[in-house]
Amino acid sequence: MKTPTTFWAEVILPAIRAKVAKILSSEGFSQMKIAKELGVTQAMVSKYLSKYNPPEILNQIMEEIDTLAVLVAEMIKNDTKKEEIIKTIERSFLKFLSDEKFCRAYEMYSGISGKVCKDIITSSERKEVIDELTKALEILLKDEKFARLIPEIRSNFAYSISNPRDLNDVAAVPGRITVIKDKPYAMPPEFGASKHTAKLLIKISRYNPKIRSVINIRFGKDVEEAVKKAGLRVIYLPRNLKSIEEVENEIAKIFGMGEPDIVIDPGRHGVEPCVYVFGENPWDVIRKLRVVEKYL
Known part of the structure; x- marks a missing residue:
């Protein structure tokens, strides 16, 4: 053959x-x-x-x-x-x-x-996405400071294949990253494990395909000050957004106009504020997260 x-x-x-x-x-x-x-x-x-x-x-x-x-x-x-x-x-x-x-x-x-060639490379890329996200997650779970950055809604860490089209093109943590005995805990990443972060990366890819990874952390005055001191590029979402879908669409549009490192959702009635850290890959996200942690 x-x-x-x-x-x-x-x-x-x-x-x-x-x-x-x-x-x-x-x-x-x-x-x-x-x-x-x-x-x-x-x-x-x-x-x-x-x-x-x-x-x-x-x-x-x-x-x-x-x-x-x-x-x-x-x-x-x-x-x-x-x-x-x-x-x-x-x-x-x-x-x-x-x-x-x-x-x-x-x-x-x-x-x-010749379509078989693309099918092979897609399979190879999916394995690479899982491998890289798994390695990055292992590093993150050993980070003692990270437990203090997990919000009430919990964190998720996602990484997509190139040009993702649906939820199964984005790997994330099943059940999100939680805290057990003051330490972060998570299940191994899987494709299709997150709805919100997956939709975020899918929508952003239409504007900026380089951005393929994201993690969400808690918002607070200490985090806000740390982000400012870190010198990262930050954009705030307006408070008048009414749904998760509107949040996703607004963040995607932001990447159509620039390339922020962090997007802050100040929240609204019944919705917890949230900080999104974006990067080209999981290691890029962790690098930015470490810069923020340095000033906490």
């Missing part, structure tokens, strides 16, 4: 190796040295240098292939560790999977719909 990884291994990698071999050869590397660096035989290097021509199905992505080959060649010339070179190439595979031109080339190669 001709999978995208088969296409990468049988078609893309040889094209990359051939380009790298030509670059290194022009820099004075012997065929023996090139073979050792690429992990192939000297005979294969000779073929790359004299007989190899990339197949026509690669024409539309040759620029991307050449760019990666130049990078790999530079890493080899600079004696970069092989482990780092391998990681660079593997990360590039994931980037290629998200490229429509790669998907079309794969479709020509395999006769299978």
Whole structure:
């Protein structure tokens, strides 16, 4: 079966190796040295240098292939560790999977719909979102100061995939983050575990797709003063908002006009005030939270 990884291994990698071999050869590397660096035989290097021509199905992505080959060649010339070179190439595979031109080339190669490439990268991204949010949450739960920042309605910590479309595209904490024996406690993150923070990130993504993570903390004079001293960009919501949906829509519009670090909802009758800390990822959110904690 001709999978995208088969296409990468049988078609893309040889094209990359051939380009790298030509670059290194022009820099004075012997065929023996090139073979050792690429992990192939000297005979294969000779073929790359004299007989190899990339197949026509690669024409539309040759620029991307050449760019990666130049990078790999530079890493080899600079004696970069092989482990780092391998990681660079593997990360590039994931980037290629998200490229429509790669998907079309794969479709020509395999006769299978290129849509499968996007499905694979989406699955990979969802795993990355859960992994990163889980790691960040573990750090947060060890933060002694954080327990004092959890509001009556409790906190949630959310992180979305790129361009989220529904609640199942946003990972968050089931049941929210609570306090047990003066320490923060939370269940492991899951997709679809939050309604409010998920809707927030979905709506914000329409204005600013870079903002993919948020946590809510309590509001108070001490927090307000700490936020001011922290020098973070802060926006206050108007008090005349009547529903959670109006709050979400207003915050999303704010990101259409700028990129605040924090949005403060001063609350209204029957609704607890709330502070939202936003970031590009969970680590960005924690960084900003730590700056606020510094002044508490």
